[in-house]
Amino acid sequence: MHAIIYRWPRYLISLFLIITLNFALPRMMPGDPIANLIGESAYVSEATIQEITQSLGLDRPLHEQFTLYLQSLASLDLGYSYLLHAEVSSIIIERMIWTLGFVGIATLIGVILGVLLGAAAGMNRSQKSSQLWTYGSIAISSTPPYFLGLIALSIFSFHFGLFPLKGAPATGGILTWLHHLALPIAVLALFIAARNCLIMRGSVIQELHEHYPLYAKAKGLTDRMVLRRHILKNASLPVITQIALDIGFIFSGALFIEIVFSMPGMGMLIYDAVLSRDYPILEGCLLVIAIMVILANIAADILYGIIDPRIRRGE
C-alpha cells in the first residue's frame, strides 16, 4: 500500500497543474481576456460583460482571481457557455455519459482481445498467425483512429449499407442502439486491441526470459498451463500500468471517432467548441479528461497492488 500512497501527491499536483493552466490560459493568451473567457463568437450585452468581470474578479489581482476560480471549481462550477446557453458542467455531464459508455465498452473488448492475442503472439513468436497479429497491430496502431473510423464507415455503411451513418439514434430500443453503436465501438476496440496486443506480446516475451516458467514446467505443467496460470498474470502487470497511461490517448482516439460517426459525446462537443471557439467548454473538457486519466491511474495502482504482493506488502 505504501507505494500507492507515495504516488498520491503526484496525482494531486498533476490535477493542480491542469487547473492552473486552465486558469492561466485565457488570461495570458493574446487578445481580450473577456473574449478568451467567454468564447470569441459569443455575443453578450455590456451588462453581461460587467457581470462576468464582477463574478470572476477580473478587475482584481491575479491571486484573488485564482482563489475565486478555485472556489467555483470546488462547487463544481466549470463556467457558463454563452454559445450553448447552459452551464458547462451540465453540458459535459450530459455528453460524458455517451463517451464513458462508448469508451468503457470498447476498452473492455479491446483489452481482452489485445491481451489474448498478444499473449498468443508472444508465446509462439515464429508462428505465421503470431506474426500476422503483430504486424496487423503495428499497422492499426500506426493509423489515426478516426481514419479507421472513416474506412469502416465508407466500407460498411456506404458500400454495403450494413450500418447507419450516424452513431446515435434519436429514438428506438436497445437493438437500434446496438446497431448504431456497433461500428464505432468495433473501431475503437480494434484500436485499443492493437496497442494492447503489442504491449502484452513484449511483456510475455520478457516473462519467458524469467526462470519461473521453466520451473513451472518442471513441476509437470503443460505449456498451456504455464501460460494460463503463470505467465498471463505476471505479464499483465506492465499492461495494467500501460493501459492507465494510455487512457488519455484512448480517450482522444474516442473523441475523434465520435466526430466521424457524429455521436453526441464529448468528441462532438469539443469539435463544435473548436469550430466556434467556445473556450469555457474546451477548458471544462480538458479538466474532465485530465481527471479521468488520473482516476484511471489510481485504479491501475490499486489493481496492481491487488495482483502484486510486492507492492501490497511493501518491499
Add this chain to the structure above:
Amino acid sequence: MSRLLDIKNLSVSFVSGEETVRAVTDVSFDLCEDEVLTLVGETGCGKSIIAHAISGLLPPEALVSGEIRYKEKDLQSIPEEERVLLRGCEIGIVLQNPSRALNPLYTIGHQIRETILRHTEKSKEESNRMVAGALRRMGFSDPGIEMKRYPFESSGGMNQRFVIASSTILSPDLLIADEPTTGLDRSRIQDVITEFERIMEEEEMAIILITHDLAVARRLADRIGIMYAGEVVEMGDANRIFEEPYHPYTKGLFGSLPENGCVPIPGVSPPMSRIVSGCRFHPRCGKRTAVCERDHPQLGMIDDRYVRCHLCHSQ
C-alpha cells in the same frame, strides 16, 4: 540395486544460423535407485544441458540424439503428454537461482501445492496438509506462516528449500538438481546440503546433482562424473576419485580448491562452437604429448573407473 536410468550416447547441439554449438557429446552413464551421481565441471561444460535433456526442458531448437532410458522407457520416443506427467511426479527437478524459479506473485504454499494438485486427485485442504507436513519435516516449526509467505519475503536459501520441498513432495524416484547452490552464500549452501542429506536418508530417491562446487559434490556424491567441454573425462566412485584423481583435468580441478593451494588450471574452456582436435583438454594440459594433439581419446576403464586420457591408458 536395479537400474533406474540409462543414458547412452547422449549428444545435444544447438544450431543458430551458420554456427552449431555442440553442448554435449556422446555422454553415457547409468544410475541405480537410491544412488547419488554428481556431475561437476566448469561453467559451460554441458552438465546443465544433460540435466535439462533428461528432464525434457530443453528449448525446442535443441537437437538431441542418443537414448535416455528411464524405467525401460525411452524418454525421447514416448509421447509428450506422458513425459509432461513424469515431471514433478516421478522426476523431481530443482533449478538454480531459486528466487527466480518461484513465481513472485504466488505464495510459497500455493506453489508447492501446485505440484500436488497437478498430479493427484487430492483436495486443496489435503494438499495443504501435505505441504505443511513436508515443511515441518524440513524443520519449519510453523509451516502455516511459511506457506503464506511470498518468494520476495524469503532469502535465496529458504526459497531453495521451498523449491526442493515442491520438487520432492510426491516422493519422486529421480531427483535432478541443477546447480542448487549456485548464487547462495556459504551458510545458505549449508542449509541446502543439509536438506539433501535429509532426503537421502529419509527417502528412496536417486539423485543427479549438477554442480561446479566440489565441496558440495564431495559431501553428497556416491559417484562422480567430471565433465570437460561437453564430454565426461572421468567417472567413478566419488571417494576414490577425490582420493586419487587420474585425469589431468580432474587433478587440475582439485588443485584449484582452496585447501589444495588454489592453483588454477591455465587457460580457459574452449568455445563449444569450435571443438579442438585430439584431446579436448590438450591445449591446457601440462603433460600433453603428440598423440594428445592428434587423436581424440576414448573413455576407457582403468582400475575402478572410466577415464578419457591417452596418458592414463598408456601407463
Add this chain to the structure above:
Amino acid sequence: MNRAGLIGFAILSIFFLMAVAPWIFAPYDPYIRFTPYAEPGTDHILGTNDMGHDILSELIYSARASLFVGFVAAILATLLGVIIGIIAGYYRGWIEDLLMGVTDIFLMIPKIPMIIIIAAFLGSGIWVLILVFGAFSWTAIARIARSKVLQIRESGFVLSARCLGFSNRFIMAREIAPNLTHIVFPKFMLLAASAMITEASISFIGLGDPSMKSWGVMLSFAFTKGGLLNGMWWWYIPPGIAISVCVMAIALIGYSREKGADIGVRG
C-alpha cells in the same frame, strides 16, 4: 536491422525524397486549379478536390509538413527527455526525486486535449503543435535515459573521467549522452510516429496549419467538404493510407532497434 526494419527504412526514404523534392513525383503544382470534384482518370490519377487541386500532387506535397512536424517535435521531446534523464541519473539525490516527480506529473497530462486547447487559443500553426507536443512528450525518454545513466554512471569510463577532473557538464555531454543512443533511438522513432498521428488528428478538427498542405489537412477538407458523404474515396482514403504507411515505416525502424521485444522474423 531486421527485414521489417529495412523495409521501413526503404519506405521512409521514399517519403523523405517526396518531402525534399516533391516536384520529381508530382504531376502538377498542387495549387493549380482544375475542374473541381473530378473523378480519377487519365489526367488526374486520384481526381481533384473541391478547389480543383490535383489530389495526387497534393498528397505528394503534403509529405513535407507531416514529416517535418513528426521529426521536429520528436527531436524536441527527445532532447528534453535526454537532458532531464541524464541530469536526474547523474546527480541523483533530491534533483533526481524532483525531476522524476515532474516526469510522473507530466505523464498524467492528456496530450491531445492539451494541444487542442492551446491551438484553439493561439490559433493553428505547426509550431504550436510542435512546441506543445515536445513539451508534453519527453517523459518516456526521460525515464529510460535516467535508468540507463544509473547503470553507466559507475562504469569505468565515467569514473575515470571524473578522476581526471572533467567537468560534470563535459562528462554528461561527451561520456554519457553518446551511450544512450541505442536505447533512445527506438523511442525517438516511436515519438516521431506518434507526433505525425497527432498532427493528422489535430488538423482533422480544423486546427491544422491552413497555409501548409498536410495529410491531416487533406483528410479534414475531404471530411468537411463532402468527400465522405459523396463517396469520393479517392479523396479521403489516399491521405489516410499515406499517414498509416509512413507512420508504420517509422515504427518498424523503431521496433527493429528495440532490444528484447523484437518483432517478427530476423532477416
